[in-house]
Amino acid sequence: MPAPRLAIIGAGISGLTLATLLGGHADVVVIDKSRGVGGRMASRRVGEASFDHGAQFFTARSKAFQRFLQPWIDAGTVKAWEPRVLTLEAGSKPYRRDWFEPHYVGVPAMTALPKALAAGLNLSLQAEVTKVEREAEAWWLTFADSSRAGPFDWVVATAPAPQILNWFPSVFNGLEALQHVRYAPCFALMLGFAELPELRFDAARVKSSPLDWIVRGGSKEGTVPQQTLLLHSTRAWAAEELEAESSIVVDNLCKALDNAIGIPLPLPEFSLLHRWRYASSAQTTSSAFELDVTNSLAACGDWSVFSDADNGGTRVESSFLSASALAERLLTLPGFRA
Template sequence: MKPSIAIIGAGMAGLTLARELAPHAELTLFEKARGLGGRMSTRRNGTHQWDHGAQFFTARTAAFKALLSPFIDRGIVAEWQPNITTLSPAKPPFKRLWFEPHYVAVPAMNQLLKTLADGLDVRLQTRVGRVAQQQEKWQLHDEHDRPLGEYDWVISSAPLPQTRALLPAPQLGHNALDGFAMQPCYALLLAVDDAALPVWDAARVNNSPINWIAFNHRLPGRQRQVGAVVVHSTPEWAAIHLENDQEQVKQRLIDHFCTLTGVDAGAITQAQLHRWRYAISTEVAEPDPGFVMNEHGRLAACGDWCLGGRVEAAFTSAHRLAGALRTRL
């Protein structure tokens, strides 16, 4: 009889883990959001869509390249070759070069995860609120304390603070999550007529509350005639203003965006603000093994925060954990 495994979170890490362990275990994924994606999710409003988390990803390891290869062949993943610039409030812009391929999912970033989830048991809009041990099983309950089932193993691929809150420290290891940290970020989502935007497609920003600007509609496979702009704040600025009035935060970011780009505020027809409390993993010296596991307690955790961020880091952490678990199931 195959062991039962509950995976908390259905982003890149959770779905990678589930796909690799599917032949060896009975798996159930619990995702609190309405749709798949995590920080690869996509927000839509009428004719506009914004990839308001990860804007792109790179592929540096053989394992991740192998995962992407069939999706590239099918057109689900495409290489992005933008005209990218560097902006600063006090200096003229200058062209920025990328020296490795950058990829996006088509027609939205969450499309890759939708494809990865095919055939898996994913319970959307199900927030795990409590994990408790009962004899030799783990019992999961939702936020209303309703039972979600009993499992042999529980694995969290959720952001670090949620993993800390859910997985019992005595069984996982009191110091197992020390050394990892995550930072916040604001995402400003704008609808702007493309004719009012500069000719470049994306920008890194220095010496500003803004860290990144992308004209989302110019990514491969998007509706290019519909201007959709994503603006990311720096984590430091977001941490300082995390609990401030959100309308004031939104307006300040709009003002900085207009100053940096020269876009007239009157050209902005929609503006939304998304607060990512757990957006960016702090850089860490790459640990071995790149995940957290207590075999005796039958608890584990993985995610990009184990390897310092990036989409590929989420995949790599889960890929390594899956390899370790296959020898133990």
Template structure:
């Protein structure tokens, strides 16, 4: 009787968690590695003394039936809910309210909640930075900055990381896949989290901004399940973020606060800035996922499937399906 395949999956964002959950549910063994301290990737929340703020993905939609069913499962578990903000659009000199026809979901009580829910049943090794891969006669080996070469021989390696990180890992192991990943252009995003002693008197909870350095602003405290003091999130647009990617946080914060002030926003009691080095892909690819059965190596992630949380989750599912076909034929 053949032993149960043991797969290494690098990256514990939504794509990696989706893929690992499907593989484990089908009876395979999965070890999940992530360089961060926790799971979720850009479905992230920063916390401090009596405050929290989602500083990555702000909400997600669910259009495909499979993902709608998954979100319903999250809602049933109490880790996701509907967010119906008062939405505005700032376009040049005009500002107007918008009737939203999109159903927006958020994690509860923070954006990290669905990822933590998925990770709770998985073997996740956090704070583990995978730096090299090599294929041996009896499977794959992986090298981490913290532990060196792991002794385990894995039946397959799956990468659920941003395209530039995947490209670096694949240079020796699969140059043609490294070229694919290297062709995906990922852009950065500056995020500014604002804290206020009392609720901010603005007539909207979220707004798209089509001029200046900002692209999105949101009253984080308006999302369901949030507690603590009033917080707002400002996201800079990709073009501005890329042009100022290496600037010091104080300069970035000053520019974004000035733009917020021009939209009527008051000065905050305090602020925290975060730079997302790989926030989105322009344009995102539409491969869905990539699976090389001949060498048991695969890729998934939002950058391969149109971007966004739903794209990431579906990419992970697609890779799991393809990998499972290979191993069920063994």
């Protein structure tokens, strides 16, 4: 019997984990609307500078994720990051923060792990799915440019839940659970300077500010020194200002930066703002994944029960756990090669 043909929509850590674990058991294609892989494990080059403007690091608390990562740690694709971390608050003395577990980063950028996972996979990029339809006992995908792909026996969605709702078939019995998922947004601001003054931190958590997090360029493993800063806003501030003009958001975040550091910084040579509308799930499902065996449809991602949303806990590891739980379940179904 031929292996089931399976389309995975999304080449973030969820989709890539699922495709990796199903390798050899199904005929898998991973489809993503972006030019590259990684999703929110995102990196961006601006001239000589490089920014991780999505996930900053990831932890591995489960044995399963630790085991999955080990070959990539051994290969140097993933390394523990040990920055000098401060907590900053305007008007208060900065204090040091200690990390009590490894905080991993991709080397030389956050996309390193997704790129390594994708290397052996069948990928289709710059392909934005707009519809998933049943035709003659199989699934067909329609893309934004009106082209189509299929037939598929199974379709699995791994995007943030509110995005899945836009194009997944209404027969999917997991849609109701996904309707309850909520996400919080985040602004990422990438700043490049002619020369930065000496800073006493590599990374800083900021309190009582529109800013949540600051990282000095070149402080991560495998990166070269650069005169840049990456800022993340708080989720709450981003929710209030989400539709504000970019120039206003940039001004306000730069003011918050000066306040947090306690000195005015020189004007940046460039600034680039990214709006993450679905940064982290603020309300999640109570299941590990959504599976509809009757219709051969499924979904997994960082909106599942593995996310500790109350503690800002949507994490790379949550996506990994959701995808690996789904892979394990799919492999028990008839048709998937043992």
